[in-house]
Amino acid sequence: MATERTVVLGTTTPLIVVIDDSAEIRSLMSLVLRNDGYKVLEARDGVVGLALVKLHKPDLVVSDVQMPGMNGIELVLALRQDPDLAATPVILLTALQERADMRQGMSAGADDYITKPFTRQELSQAVATQLAKREIHDGRHKRVVTELLLDQKKRLTGLYERRLSRELQQRWPTHGDGSEEDERFDHAIALFADIVGYPGLAEKLSADELSEVVKRFYGSAGDTMYLFGARHMHFVGEGVLALFAQDNDTDSVNHTRRALRAAVGLQDTARAVGRFLGQRYADRELPEFRVTAGLHCGAVTLAKLQDPITGSAAQTLLVGETVGLAIRLQQHAGPLHWCVMASREMVDSLPDGVNTRGDASIDVPGRSKGIEVCEVLGLKTP
Numbered sequence: 001m002a003t004e005r006t007v008v009l010g011t012t013t014p015l016i017v018v019i020d021d022s023a024e025i026r027s028l029m030s031l032v033l034r035n036d037g038y039k040v041l042e043a044r045d046g047v048v049g050l051a052l053v054k055l056h057k058p059d060l061v062v063s064d065v066q067m068p069g070m071n072g073i074e075l076v077l078a079l080r081q082d083p084d085l086a087a088t089p090v091i092l093l094t095a096l097q098e099r100a101d102m103r104q105g106m107s108a109g110a111d112d113y114i115t116k117p118f119t120r121q122e123l124s125q126a127v128a129t130q131l132a133k134r135e136i137h138d139g140r141h142k143r144v145v146t147e148l149l150l151d152q153k154k155r156l157t158g159l160y161e162r163r164l165s166r167e168l169q170q171r172w173p174t175h176g177d178g179s180e181e182d183e184r185f186d187h188a189i190a191l192f193a194d195i196v197g198y199p200g201l202a203e204k205l206s207a208d209e210l211s212e213v214v215k216r217f218y219g220s221a222g223d224t225m226y227l228f229g230a231r232h233m234h235f236v237g238e239g240v241l242a243l244f245a246q247d248n249d250t251d252s253v254n255h256t257r258r259a260l261r262a263a264v265g266l267q268d269t270a271r272a273v274g275r276f277l278g279q280r281y282a283d284r285e286l287p288e289f290r291v292t293a294g295l296h297c298g299a300v301t302l303a304k305l306q307d308p309i310t311g312s313a314a315q316t317l318l319v320g321e322t323v324g325l326a327i328r329l330q331q332h333a334g335p336l337h338w339c340v341m342a343s344r345e346m347v348d349s350l351p352d353g354v355n356t357r358g359d360a361s362i363d364v365p366g367r368s369k370g371i372e373v374c375e376v377l378g379l380k381t382p
Helices: 023-035 046-056 072-080 099-108 120-136 142-171 198-204 207-227 255-280 321-333
Strands: 015-019 039-043 060-064 090-095 112-116 183-196 232-236 239-244 290-306 314-319 340-343 354-362 371-379
Touching (some): 023 039, 023 060, 023 120, 039 046, 046 060, 060 072, 060 120, 072 090, 090 099, 090 120, 099 112, 183 198, 183 255, 183 321, 198 207, 207 232, 207 239, 207 255, 232 314, 239 321, 255 290, 255 340, 321 354, 321 371
Parallel strands (some): 015 039, 060 090, 090 112, 290 340
Antiparallel strands (some): 183 239, 290 314, 354 371
16 A cells, blocks of 8 residues: 655645546546545536536646546637636547547646556646646745846846857867767757746736746746657746757657647637736736747757756756847847748748748847848748
């Protein structure tokens, strides 16, 4: 018999709603989660589950996808459309052969998925991860986190590439090959996206309210990058940095096209967050919620380094001039009122597939020539 352990995040024991039309699976999940120290409520289908969520406002929902009546994807959509429940994390259960359901569920707004059949450890780990993410944004620390994010963004914008380059040079002082764990891509796409006017939002919203907005962007941006096959992704301040490479298992879709589709998809995310803000805070004069993205192509290293700011344990970071240029393009997109700025070199690699508007040349310190860019409006159907 498993040793019972109590998991208490914040001041109360987390409540989880488990939804599955199989009584056996419901009972199994409930047993595992109760042994892990959580409170659990069960529902036999999406309709009953949604009612439980509205009544009890749980910390997490674990739901099967294929159910009679309201299925798991419809449940996620219903939750995301309800302002009071939209932030509730959802883990979907899907069979191994239901890959399309998994992608559809993540696109609808699910936070994670587990493939059936699953082990106790897989369920416990997935639940603990989602609850930990929720706890990170707990109101006890939101104001401090918001202030640190603003400060971190200012520092990282200028120091990101220089500090990583310095550490790389210390590790490889001459012509060494670097760490065997590092991955190098001769022609990859770096994408950096960030919230425009974040200080303006921070001025108008409380720490709790701002945290909810950032979490919505974090979650949706991560889902978008995942759906379009990002090789790696991590957050920089309240922005997101992603790598798209040729070796990913993405049904042979060109990695440049996938990166551009992700950047355009982030605009849908921005509009959705903007609608949420307009509905939730209709009585306030909030600045427009906008997300701009910069993309560039070239050599990128996925490096295993110590954190350049804190010196803590090793992490995986994106390194190279391509990354720095993508960040710089994003910074220039806002003043031009462009949503997606991409290097002309990258766009020209898909000559018949991109709708663009406008051209510009961006000066880059240390380079004799500027970088030619254009605004990406969307992609043509291949």
